[in-house]
Amino acid sequence: MALGVAADATILTLILALAALGLAVIYGLIGVINLGHGAMLTIGAYVTWACTGAGIPFAAAVVLAGLGVGLVGFALEHLVIRHFYDQPFETLLITWGFFLVTTEVIKIIFGPTLHPVTSPLPAALDLGIITLPAYRVLVAGVAVVLLGGVAALLYRTDLGIRIRAVIQNREVASLLGVDIGAMYKMVFVAGCCLAGIAGALLSPILSVGPYMGNIYLVRSFFVVIVGGIGQILGGTLVGSFLIGGSETIFALLFSQVFAQTIVFALAILILRFRPFGVLTRR
Amino acid sequence: MAELLRTERLAKSFRGLVANQDIDFTLAAGSMRCIIGPNGAGKTTFISMVSGHQRPSAGEIWFKGERITERSVVRRARMGIVRKFQTPMVFDNLSVFENMEIAVLGAKGPAAARRGRIGEVLDLVRMAEIADAPVKNLSHGQKQWLEIGLLIANDAELLLLDEPTAGMTAEETHATGALIRRLIRDLGLSAIIIEHDIAFIRDLHAPVTVLHLGRILVEGTFDEIAGDTQVRDVYLGEA
Amino acid sequence: MSLSRAAGGGRSTPSLGAVVVSENGAAVLTFAVLAGLPLVASDYAVFILPQYMLYGVLAMSLGLFWGFAGILSFGQAAFFALGAYTMGLAMHGGGVAGVIDGAYLGLFLAALGAGALAAAVGYFLFSAGIRDTYFVIITIALSIIAEQLAITQSQITGGGNGMFIDRMMLNLGPLGSFSLEGDAAMYYFVLPIAGLVYLALRRLVGTKFGKVLVGIRENEDRVISLGLDASLYKTAAFALSGALAGFAGALYATHASFIAPSLGGVLFSTEVVVWVAIGGRTSLLGALLGGIVVASLSNYLSAITPEYWQLVLGLLFVAVIVYFKGGVAGALAAMLKARRGRAGEHG
Numbered sequence: 001m002a003l004g005v006a007a008d009a010t011i012l013t014l015i016l017a018l019a020a021l022g023l024a025v026i027y028g029l030i031g032v033i034n035l036g037h038g039a040m041l042t043i044g045a046y047v048t049w050a051c052t053g054a055g056i057p058f059a060a061a062v063v064l065a066g067l068g069v070g071l072v073g074f075a076l077e078h079l080v081i082r083h084f085y086d087q088p089f090e091t092l093l094i095t096w097g098f099f100l101v102t103t104e105v106i107k108i109i110f111g112p113t114l115h116p117v118t119s120p121l122p123a124a125l126d127l128g129i130i131t132l133p134a135y136r137v138l139v140a141g142v143a144v145v146l147l148g149g150v151a152a153l154l155y156r157t158d159l160g161i162r163i164r165a166v167i168q169n170r171e172v173a174s175l176l177g178v179d180i181g182a183m184y185k186m187v188f189v190a191g192c193c194l195a196g197i198a199g200a201l202l203s204p205i206l207s208v209g210p211y212m213g214n215i216y217l218v219r220s221f222f223v224v225i226v227g228g229i230g231q232i233l234g235g236t237l238v239g240s241f242l243i244g245g246s247e248t249i250f251a252l253l254f255s256q257v258f259a260q261t262i263v264f265a266l267a268i269l270i271l272r273f274r275p276f277g278v279l280t281r282r
Numbered sequence: 283m284a285e286l287l288r289t290e291r292l293a294k295s296f297r298g299l300v301a302n303q304d305i306d307f308t309l310a311a312g313s314m315r316c317i318i319g320p321n322g323a324g325k326t327t328f329i330s331m332v333s334g335h336q337r338p339s340a341g342e343i344w345f346k347g348e349r350i351t352e353r354s355v356v357r358r359a360r361m362g363i364v365r366k367f368q369t370p371m372v373f374d375n376l377s378v379f380e381n382m383e384i385a386v387l388g389a390k391g392p393a394a395a396r397r398g399r400i401g402e403v404l405d406l407v408r409m410a411e412i413a414d415a416p417v418k419n420l421s422h423g424q425k426q427w428l429e430i431g432l433l434i435a436n437d438a439e440l441l442l443l444d445e446p447t448a449g450m451t452a453e454e455t456h457a458t459g460a461l462i463r464r465l466i467r468d469l470g471l472s473a474i475i476i477e478h479d480i481a482f483i484r485d486l487h488a489p490v491t492v493l494h495l496g497r498i499l500v501e502g503t504f505d506e507i508a509g510d511t512q513v514r515d516v517y518l519g520e521a
Numbered sequence: 522m523s524l525s526r527a528a529g530g531g532r533s534t535p536s537l538g539a540v541v542v543s544e545n546g547a548a549v550l551t552f553a554v555l556a557g558l559p560l561v562a563s564d565y566a567v568f569i570l571p572q573y574m575l576y577g578v579l580a581m582s583l584g585l586f587w588g589f590a591g592i593l594s595f596g597q598a599a600f601f602a603l604g605a606y607t608m609g610l611a612m613h614g615g616g617v618a619g620v621i622d623g624a625y626l627g628l629f630l631a632a633l634g635a636g637a638l639a640a641a642v643g644y645f646l647f648s649a650g651i652r653d654t655y656f657v658i659i660t661i662a663l664s665i666i667a668e669q670l671a672i673t674q675s676q677i678t679g680g681g682n683g684m685f686i687d688r689m690m691l692n693l694g695p696l697g698s699f700s701l702e703g704d705a706a707m708y709y710f711v712l713p714i715a716g717l718v719y720l721a722l723r724r725l726v727g728t729k730f731g732k733v734l735v736g737i738r739e740n741e742d743r744v745i746s747l748g749l750d751a752s753l754y755k756t757a758a759f760a761l762s763g764a765l766a767g768f769a770g771a772l773y774a775t776h777a778s779f780i781a782p783s784l785g786g787v788l789f790s791t792e793v794v795v796w797v798a799i800g801g802r803t804s805l806l807g808a809l810l811g812g813i814v815v816a817s818l819s820n821y822l823s824a825i826t827p828e829y830w831q832l833v834l835g836l837l838f839v840a841v842i843v844y845f846k847g848g849v850a851g852a853l854a855a856m857l858k859a860r861r862g863r864a865g866e867h868g
Binding site for chain 1: 593645646649650654655658672673791794798829834839842846
C-alpha cells in the first residue's frame with residue numbers, strides 16, 4: 001500500500017517535472033516569464049489529438065506536436081519576444097496575451113468541448129506487489145530521459161557551454177564571438193518544443209480542452225522557483241518533488257482541489273523565505 | 283570635532299572572496315575624506331556597508347555614537363546617511379522638479395516648506411532654470427548633480443559619493459569640487475568620496491585613505507599620499 | 522521664473538500637465554454623459570450599466586496599483602469576489618439586531634476584509650523584498666486559490682451553485698428608506714459612488730503618498746536610499762486597492778443578485794488587467810473608462826460572436842502592450858502633447 005502511494009507520487013512528480021521542463025529552460029536560462037507556457041502544452045495536446053484522429057501513430061504525433069509548438073514558439077520569438085528580452089514585465093504580459101489569443105483560436109477551430117485522446121498503452125503494468133498504469137510509467141520514463149538529455153546537453157556539450165556562457169555574461173560571450181540572438185532563439189524554441197512534447201504526452205491522461213495546459217502553468221512556475229531558477233536538472237526535480245509530492249499527500253487527506261490550494265499557499269510561503277529556491281545557497 | 287562615523291574591524295567576504303578586511307575608519311563631523319585605490323580594492327564595498335546596502339561579515343559601524351551595523355538602508359537614510367551611486371540613480375522618466383519633489387518627501391514640515399526646500403536645492407545645484415526639463419535630456423554631469431541635489435534635499439549628514447566626477451568634463455569636475463566644498467562648509471555636511479581623478483582630489487584639500495586588496499594601506503594628506511612609495515608601487519604594480 | 526511656475530503648480534507631473542487639464546475635462550464630460558444616460562438609453566442599458574461602473578471601480582483599483590506604484594496584480598478579482606461573498610453573507614445574516622443594517626455591515630466588512638487580506642499578503646511579500654515579477658505569479662496563484670476556496674467551501678459560499686443576494690435597501694436613517702429594486706434608483710446610487718471614488722483617487726495621487734508611489738514605480742532603489750520605506754508604501758497601496766476592489770464587489774453582489782466562484786478566478790482577473798491596459802494604466806479615468814467601455818463592448822459583442830470578440834480583444838491587448846504602453850489614454854495624451862508642441866508649457 002505504501003509502496004503504491006510512493007510509486008504514484010514518484011510518477012506524478014516526474015510527470016510534473018516533464019510539464020515544467022519547458023518553462024525551466026525558458027525562465028531558468030533566458031529569464032522569460034512565459035505565461036503562455038500552459039497554452040503551449042495545450043497546443044501540443046491538440047496537435048496530438050488531431051494527428052491521432054487522422055490515423056498518425058501516437059509516437060509520431062508526439063514528435064509532430066513538439067515540432068509544431070516549436071514552430072509556433074519560433075514565430076512568437078522572432079516577431080515579438082526578441083524585442084523585449086530586457087523588459088520582463090512586458091514579456092510577461094505579451095506571453096499572457098499569447099495565451100489569450102491562442103485559447104480563442106483553439107476554441108474557434110476545435111470548439112470549446114473536451115476531446116479524449118486514447119491512450120496508446122491502456123494496459124496496466126503488473127509488478128507483482130503493485131500494479132501501475134503502463135502509460136504513466138512510460139511518460140515518467142520519458143520525463144527522466146528528457147531531463148537527463150537536457151542536463152547532459154547543457155553540462156556536457158560545447159553547445160551547452162556556449163549557452164551557459166551567454167547566460168552568465170552576455171557581454172563577454174558576445175565578445176568571444178557567440179551569437180547572442182541565435183542562442184536566445186534556440187533556447188526559447190527548445191523550451192517550446194519541450195512544452196509541446198509534454199502536452200502531447202499528457203493528452204491521454206487529461207482531457208484535451210482549450211484550458212488544459214493551464215493547470216500546469218502556476219504549478220510549473222512554482223516548481224521552477226521553489227527548485228531554484230537556473231538549476232535545470234536538480235531544481236526541476238526537487239521542485240517537482242516538493243510541489244507534486246505534497247499535492248499527492250494532501251489529496252489523500254482532502255479533496256484534490258483543496259490540496260492544490262494548500263500546496264500553492266505553501267509554495268508562496270517557501271518563496272517568501274527562500275526566494276532563490278531551496279537548492280540555492282544564498 | 284565630534285566623531286561622526288567610525289568603523290571597527292569592518293570586513294566583508296563574498297563566498298570566499300575577501301572584499302574588505304580589518305577596516306578601522308573614522309570621520310569627524312563636518313569633514314571630508316577621499317578614498318582611492320586600484321580597481322577591486324574594496325572601495326565601493328566599503329561604502330555599501332556604510333550605507334547599509336551590504337551587511338558586513340565582521341566588525342561594527344557607529345554613526346553619531348549609535349551602533350548601526352544592522353540597521354536597514356531606509357533607517358540609515360533617515361539618520362542622514364545618503365549615497366550617490368556609481369551610475370546615477372535618479373528618476374529618469376520624470377522632470378528635474380519631479381525628482382526633487384520625491385526627494386523632499388522625507389522631510390518633516392508643511393508642504394510649503396518642502397516647496398521652498400526644492401527651490402533652495404535647485405539653486406545650489408544650479409538647476410533652477412531647467413526644473414521642468416526631463417531628466418532623460420540631461421547630460422551625464424547634470425544627472426550627477428541632480429543626484430547630489432536629491433541627496434541633500436532633507437537633513438543629510440553624511441554624503442557617500444561614489445565617483446561623482448566620472449564622465450565629467452574638466453570644467454564640470456572643477457565645479458563639482460566647488461559644490462562639494464560649499465556643501466561641507468556652508469551646510470556642515472560630511473562626505474566620503476571615492477574618486478580616481480587625482481586633480482579633483484588635490485583640489486578638494488581633503489585627507490585621503492588608500493585602500494588596497496580590501497585593507498587600508500595608508501592614510502594622510504594628499505601630499506603625503508602622493509609622495510608615498512608604497513602607494514606608488516601599488517598603483518604602478520596594478521597597471 | 523521657473524521656480525514660481527514649478528511652485529505654483531499643484532499638479533503631480535508637469536510633463537503630463539496637458540493630460541491633467543484634458544483629463545479634468547474628459548472626466549467632467551464622462552460623468553455628465555453617465556448622469557444623463559438613463560434619459561436616452563434603453564431599459565437594459567440602465568439596468569446593466571451600474572455593473573460596468575462597478576467594473577470601472579475595480580479597474581481603478583488596479584489602475585492605482587499598477588499605474589502608480591508600477592506593480593501588476595492579477596489578483597484583483599480575488600478581492601472583488603471576497604467582497605461580493607462577504608456582502609452576501611452579511612445580508613443573509615440580517616445585520617446586527619436592527620442597529621446596523623445588513624447591507625451597510627456588508628459593505629463595511631467587504632472593504633475591511635479585502636483590505637486587510639491585501640495588507641497581510643502585501644506586507645508578507647513586500648517586507649521580504651519579493652520582486653515584482655514573482656509578485657505577479659503569486660497573485661495569479663491567489664486568484665486560483667480564491668476561486669477554489671469559493672468552490673470547495675460550499676457550506677459558506679454555495680460552491681459551484683453560487684449565491685443569491687437581494688437588492689439592498691438604501692437606509693438613510695431619519696431620511697427614510699429607499700428601495701434600490703428599480704433600475705434607475707440603482708443607477709443613481711452607483712454613479713455618485715463611482716464618481717466619489719474617482720475624485721478621491723485623483724486627490725490621493727497628488728499627495729505625498731501618490732508621489733512616493735510614482736517614485737517607487739520609477740526607481741524603487743532610489744526611493745529606499747532616500748529614506749522612504751518602499752515596502753510599507755507598496756503594502757498600503759495594495760491594501761487600498763484590495764479594499765476598493767472588495768467594496769466594488771460588495772456593491773456588485775447586491776446589484777447582480779447572483780454571484781459564482783468564477784468571479785474570483787484568474788480569467789476575470791485577466792479581464793481587469795486587459796481593461797486597464799487598453800484604457801490606460803497611468804490614467805485613473807483611462808482605467809475607469811477601460812472598465813466600463815471594454816466590459817460593455819465585451820457583453821454586447823460576446824452575445825453576437827463570442828470567440829471572435831475575445832480573439833480581437835486578445836490581439837488588441839498584445840498590440841497595446843507592444844505599441845501603446847499607455848493604452849488609449851496614453852495615446853491620446855501623446856497626440857495632444859504633439860499638437861501643443863513642447864511638453865511642460867502652460868496647457
